[in-house]
Amino acid sequence: MELIRMLIVEDDPMVMEINAEFISRIGGFQLVGKAFSGTEAFRLIQETDPDLVLLDYFLPDMDGLAILKEIRLQELTVDVIPVTANRSAEHIQQILRYGASDYILKPFRFERLQTALEQYKITYKKLRMNDQLEQVDMDLITGMRSQKADTTNRMLPKGLNPHTLQQIIDYLQEQKKAMSAEEVASGTGLARVTVRRYLEYLQKRGDVQLVVKYGSIGRPVNRYRL
Known part of the structure; x- marks a missing residue:
């Protein structure tokens, strides 16, 4: 099976590298880009054509919900897994309504991300095969x-x-x-x-x-x- 193309959006360089290392440990995924802001995320989505975006919620120029809304407004063919410390039930409901593939709360362990990506891999295979x-x-x-x-x-x-x-x-x-x-x-x-x-x-x-x-x-x- 072809590798699933991933983009990480995260403004903290240290967290960015940890997430990248986590992804490298899970088979079937290829990291195609790293964005440190919402603006850069949209540029890299256009340039690298990822299948999946691991999206930090709090970014310097816009929040994750605004990014997810814009992705849907532009009808970009990319899936999104938000990563955030926001535990508000109302907020989580909004995110899910805009088609988030999962919702990971910070701080999280490698096993939680692995579970999310393995489940996404199943979806990816079934819908394409x-x-x-x-x-x-x-x-x-x-x-x-x-x-x-x-x-x-x-x-x-x-x-x-x-x-x-x-x-x-x-x-x-x-x-x-x-x-x-x-x-x-x-x-x-x-x-x-x-x-x-x-x-x-x-x-x-x-x-x-x-x-x-x-x-x-x-x-x-x-x-x-x-």
Whole structure:
């Protein structure tokens, strides 16, 4: 998959570098620009064409809400994740009404940004790799399925590894069609018997759909899709 292009808008140089370092630790993203003001942000949006902007709220020349409003007014095709210490429910509601992809409160840890970007990555993939979406796709985009997965991962059956489980889920998310255990094993480098066990587990908990393909000769093939 192509890298997701990111722009950071932050007036504090130290915080800027911390955020840039955080992004470098998360696979699938490319930092294409750093803006220290709202004016510079709009210039870099035009020049670098980012997919996603990590937007500090308090800037020298304008606030984050004004920037987000202007982005929508100009119909710029860019998503925004605001980062702010403002905890006002009314303010957060305004930000969300203008289409913010997430809302991160300062101070935040690396894990919170990672969660936001991994969720954005799911949305990005689903909207660009599919002409039409199913309800299971929408559940992934809205985070409903990932929330269920987080809960279930804490209670995995003995012998199942959460990292291996996530590897298989990530691979299935990248595919546009139902995949057999053999195909998933080939794509992930895992043993076929291992993949089959994880796929059967995902099916039982309702995270994958089973599609049985019948051929003219031989046994039917089980295929799985998110």
